[in-house]
Amino acid sequence: MTTATAHTPTPSVTARHVWNRSRGPLSALLLLVLSGVVLAALQSGEQHGRLDPRSADRAGSQALSRLLAAQGVSTHVVTTSEEAAAAAGPDTTLLVTDPDVLTQNQLTGLYTATAHTTGRTVLLAPGPAPLDTFAPTVQAELPVSNEARRPACALPDARRAGNALLGGPRYTTSTPGADRCYPSGGKATLLRLPAPADGRDTVLLGSPELLYNQHLDEHGNASLALQLLGSHKHLVWYLPSVSDPTSTQDEQRGLLDLVPSGWGWALLQLAFAALLAALWRARRLGPLVTEKLPVTVPAAETTEGHARLYEQANARDRAAAVLRAATRTRLAPLLGVPAARAHAPETLLPAVQAHLISAPGSGADLPSLLFGPAPADDRALVQLADHLDALESSIVSQERHAPREHPDR
Numbered sequence: 001m002t003t004a005t006a007h008t009p010t011p012s013v014t015a016r017h018v019w020n021r022s023r024g025p026l027s028a029l030l031l032l033v034l035s036g037v038v039l040a041a042l043q044s045g046e047q048h049g050r051l052d053p054r055s056a057d058r059a060g061s062q063a064l065s066r067l068l069a070a071q072g073v074s075t076h077v078v079t080t081s082e083e084a085a086a087a088a089g090p091d092t093t094l095l096v097t098d099p100d101v102l103t104q105n106q107l108t109g110l111y112t113a114t115a116h117t118t119g120r121t122v123l124l125a126p127g128p129a130p131l132d133t134f135a136p137t138v139q140a141e142l143p144v145s146n147e148a149r150r151p152a153c154a155l156p157d158a159r160r161a162g163n164a165l166l167g168g169p170r171y172t173t174s175t176p177g178a179d180r181c182y183p184s185g186g187k188a189t190l191l192r193l194p195a196p197a198d199g200r201d202t203v204l205l206g207s208p209e210l211l212y213n214q215h216l217d218e219h220g221n222a223s224l225a226l227q228l229l230g231s232h233k234h235l236v237w238y239l240p241s242v243s244d245p246t247s248t249q250d251e252q253r254g255l256l257d258l259v260p261s262g263w264g265w266a267l268l269q270l271a272f273a274a275l276l277a278a279l280w281r282a283r284r285l286g287p288l289v290t291e292k293l294p295v296t297v298p299a300a301e302t303t304e305g306h307a308r309l310y311e312q313a314n315a316r317d318r319a320a321a322v323l324r325a326a327t328r329t330r331l332a333p334l335l336g337v338p339a340a341r342a343h344a345p346e347t348l349l350p351a352v353q354a355h356l357i358s359a360p361g362s363g364a365d366l367p368s369l370l371f372g373p374a375p376a377d378d379r380a381l382v383q384l385a386d387h388l389d390a391l392e393s394s395i396v397s398q399e400r401h402a403p404r405e406h407p408d409r
Helices: 015-043 062-070 081-087 104-114 128-134 156-161 221-229 261-282 299-312 316-335 345-355 366-371 378-401
Strands: 074-078 092-096 119-124 138-149 164-173 179-184 187-193 201-205 234-238
Touching: 062 074, 062 221, 074 081, 081 092, 081 104, 081 234, 092 104, 104 128, 119 128, 119 221, 128 138, 138 179, 138 187, 156 179, 156 221, 164 179, 164 201, 164 221, 299 316, 316 345, 316 366, 316 378, 345 366, 345 378, 366 378
Parallel strands: 074 234, 092 119, 092 234, 119 201
Antiparallel strands: 138 164, 164 187, 179 187, 187 201
């Protein structure tokens, strides 16, 4: 009794199989996207409208703007240096919320427009460039953390406000009559420079946090902010913007100019390390060493592999040259021709002709057979191989049946 063996078909790739294989990576990708969206949503309001008098966010300043309005102070918000220079006329307070982002042209233009008008200029946490323009006698020292500090100065605004939340950069100056308030380590976090005869006074605040909605009701922050920004009836609130057309008037900087110097050194070190790694991986420890193959490949398979490669490349000339060279190499010792002269027609052809008495290949054109041109097609290549095999067989047969002679030595 014979039983038929059932053939189990190979399962085909279906949509279900594709889904089973890909649902893991897709789930991870979806989780990553959702996490990014959630984090973006949670953090989107943290710095939105920072120091903007129209913003009710924690870092906004809408509460201060409303208090100023209740005191009769009008607030005009501007976002370009040209608007700020035009609005900051006599008897105005100019507040620059982020002076460090301004270009030198913007700083110079703003200072020129306001230097000879009465009023006040308030700079929040200015760095070296704004200080060189608005307060050249002031130097910025290392910043400190924000905390409630005592006025410790004679400035009436500070003495009435009492303790306030201040920190950030600390400032020193040699200007006579300057008010150095809320010091840390003997250096002021609020510095007021007196006004010249035909100009305005300058107030430097190391930290803007006392102006935030979330801190305005702490300590004497509201009182100090109202007195500093409400000393005149008009307040120009300048929020520097990257879209300001005047920010492109300075010399155009390339991409490498925007990279901090520390990153440049880091990139140089990485390039040097990559060069060393390339030299290490490319080093030669000595001559090449032959290794044993993991498996033994029969010579027939190697020959067949070469033949298939020649066939795919249509390399009949190369195949014919290999066949002829192999035949000449094998015939030379049978004919008494030195191996060094096996491929010389003037030496090999006479020796072959002398051994051909009567054989299948004896009538062949020996020069064309052993040293001729490449075959025109695959059929001619097969015929060439057959003729070479016949020639070699005839000579081997003659050598096998020839009487052995023992020449005198």
